[in-house]
Structure formats: structure tokens, C-alpha cells
Amino acid sequence: MTAQPAGDVNSSPGRRRTARPRWAVAAPPLPTERHAKRHKSLGRALLNVLLGLVAVVWLLPTLGLFVSSLRTAEANAESGWWSSLLSPKGLNFDNYAAVLGDGGIVHAFWNSVLIAVPTTVLVVILASLAGYAFAWLEFPGRDGIFLAVVAMLVVPVQIGLLPVAKLFGAVGLFGTLPGVVLFHVAYGLPFAVFLLRNYFAGVPREMLEAARIDGGSEWIIFSRLILPVAGPAIASLAIFQFLWVWNDMLVALIFADSGSQPLTVALQSQMRQFGSNIDVLAPGAFLSLVVPLVVFFGFQRYFVSGVMAGSVK
Known part of the structure; x- marks a missing residue:
């Protein structure tokens, strides 16, 4: 009686099963899949940028109103509120008081x-x-x-x-x-x-x-x-x-x-x-x-x- 080889215990005569090597890796994604993922990421980034710009536009008047409320009447008459962003030394809460x-x-x-x-x-x-x-x-x-x-x-x-x-x-x-x-x-x-x-x-x-x-x-x-x-x-x-x-x-x-x-x-x-x-x-x-x-x-x-x-x- 001839013993089966150690690696073919589950194999039967006439049927051979080839095991996948342990070092094998998954096939790389197709070029079309890579392009789709890249376009999806790019579209999401553009959407985030657009939403950020919309948020800035909506909040800009609120920021201008807040900065104007911290300035004196003379400063508001002389220059726009954005000038105080460069030199905020004259901003205070005296108007709120x-x-x-x-x-x-x-x-x-x-x-x-x-x-x-x-x-x-x-x-x-x-x-x-x-x-x-x-x-x-x-x-x-x-x-x-x-x-x-x-x-x-x-x-x-x-x-x-x-x-x-x-x-x-x-x-x-x-x-x-x-x-x-x-x-x-x-x-x-x-x-x-x-x-x-x-x-x-x-x-x-x-x-x-x-x-x-x-x-x-x-x-x-x-x-x-x-x-x-x-x-x-x-x-x-x-x-x-x-x-x-x-x-x-x-x-x-x-x-x-x-x-x-x-x-x-x-x-x-x-x-x-x-x-x-x-x-x-x-x-x-x-x-x-x-x-x-x-x-x-x-x-x-x-x-x-x-x-x-x-x-x-």
C-alpha cells in the first residue's frame, strides 16, 4: 500500500486541486476604478470648497457688524470695518456697555x-x-x-x-x-x-x-x-x-x-x-x-x- 504525499491528503485520483500561494496578493484595481475614485475625491473636495465659500459669504456681514460694534463712531466714519482687522487696538466693548x-x-x-x-x-x-x-x-x-x-x-x-x-x-x-x-x-x-x-x-x-x-x-x-x-x-x-x-x-x-x-x-x-x-x-x-x-x-x-x-x- 502506497501512502499519499503529505500535501495531497484531501486530493482524489484524477482530481487535482492547486492551492493559492501564501505570498499571492489581490490584483490591482483597474484603471477605470482608479479614475472613478480620483474623480469622486476631486468632486468632494470641490464641493467642500464651494460650501466653505458660501459660508464665508453668509458670515461676512455678521463679522462686519460685530467689528463695527466694537469701534467708535469716529472710527466707523473715517474708515471701513475691515481696516480694524489689520490694527485691532481700538476695538473695545464700550458700545455694548x-x-x-x-x-x-x-x-x-x-x-x-x-x-x-x-x-x-x-x-x-x-x-x-x-x-x-x-x-x-x-x-x-x-x-x-x-x-x-x-x-x-x-x-x-x-x-x-x-x-x-x-x-x-x-x-x-x-x-x-x-x-x-x-x-x-x-x-x-x-x-x-x-x-x-x-x-x-x-x-x-x-x-x-x-x-x-x-x-x-x-x-x-x-x-x-x-x-x-x-x-x-x-x-x-x-x-x-x-x-x-x-x-x-x-x-x-x-x-x-x-x-x-x-x-x-x-x-x-x-x-x-x-x-x-x-x-x-x-x-x-x-x-x-x-x-x-x-x-x-x-x-x-x-x-x-x-x-x-x-x-x-
Whole structure:
């Protein structure tokens, strides 16, 4: 009996298996694959450069406003703000100390907070309840009422200024903070209801039916199931609504008096003497800009996830 060689234990007569040498390496990628990877890397680098340039263009006015707020009125009148980047010795925070010491500007800042925050909270609460009702509750005329709400999106805000002003004057709300808040709530609800209704309608029906089988009421389903799932959409709506109201000047200019005017109106009243009081306008405008910037950069990830989800579902 002849013994098989040590390297051919698993081989059979007539069948030979050749083992791959241990020193063999993978074949190099084809030239087309190398070119594709190179073009992909080059395209990604060009995209990053383009996005960087767009970011610089967007942030350049903010940088100019901040540098101008640190300069004296004489320096701003003599040269542009970019000259201080070469010699920043004259930059200081004296203008901010003067603005924060001005009781009128500080009062207007808190008026902006008292207008923007309650408006955002009311719009989010009312739109969430209405969006759930339009999406999952059956009641007579539901589709017609929803179409009427959506149709209000095309109504310009300028059309309602005069009639609402007369109405607020009759009921004693004209020239008050509640009047400004109610106007913003009324014109913010159509878009908010449209956005949240579309998002709520995308929630799987099986989740709601399972909750109802387990004995959950509509309020429990709404508060414990829908609201946690719709967190990105609600957050994005709150951010948008806050930014719109904070930056508004037209509505506040008409409906707010001297004691309830927000920061935008207070700064607009200073524009008549822009050449002589830029040391007040620049730091005041930057303080007004800081709040939207903090809100945007702090919650920007909710913009895409919430709005895109609500628009396609």
C-alpha cells in the first residue's frame, strides 16, 4: 500500500486541486476604478470648497457688524470695518456697555422675548392638536376645513393689518403685547397645521390601532405616541416660528406702542440718525442677531429632518 504525499491528503485520483500561494496578493484595481475614485475625491473636495465659500459669504456681514460694534463712531466714519482687522487696538466693548445701560433698548429686548416665546409655544400647541385631529380623527367636514386652512397660506399678511387693527382697537388689544402675540399666532397657524398634519399622517396606522386595542385613549395616543415620534417636525416648526417672530418688524411697527415695541422697532427708530449713532445701532443690531444665530446653530439638524419628513409623508 502506497501512502499519499503529505500535501495531497484531501486530493482524489484524477482530481487535482492547486492551492493559492501564501505570498499571492489581490490584483490591482483597474484603471477605470482608479479614475472613478480620483474623480469622486476631486468632486468632494470641490464641493467642500464651494460650501466653505458660501459660508464665508453668509458670515461676512455678521463679522462686519460685530467689528463695527466694537469701534467708535469716529472710527466707523473715517474708515471701513475691515481696516480694524489689520490694527485691532481700538476695538473695545464700550458700545455694548452703553447699549446695555440704555433702559429703552433693554426694555425692547425683553419685549421681543415676551412676543416670540409665547407665540412659538401657542403655535406649536395649537398646531399639534389640530394636526392630529386632521390626520387621524373622523369628524364632519374635516377635509373641507383642512383645505380652508391650507388656502389661508396664500393670504398676504398685509391684507389683514387694517381690519385686524380696527378689531383690536374695538376690544382694547391694539398697542399691547397680547395683541401682537395673537396676530402672529393667527398668521402662523396655517403653515404649522399644514406641516404637522402631513407629518402625523405619515405615522403607521398599525401603531395607532395597536394602542387603541390596548385601551389607549386619543389623548394618550397623542401625548405618548405621536408627540415623541414627531419630535423633529415639532422642533423645526418651533425654530422657524421663533425666527420669524423675532425678526418681524412690520406687525410690531403697527400693533405695538412705545411701551410694547420689540427690539427691531426700537432699532428702526434709531435709523433716522444712523450717521451719528452707529455706535448704538451696531451693538444693538448684533445683540438682536445673536439670539437667532444661537437658535439656528444649536438646532439646525432639526431643519432638514423635520421639514423634509413633513413634506414627503
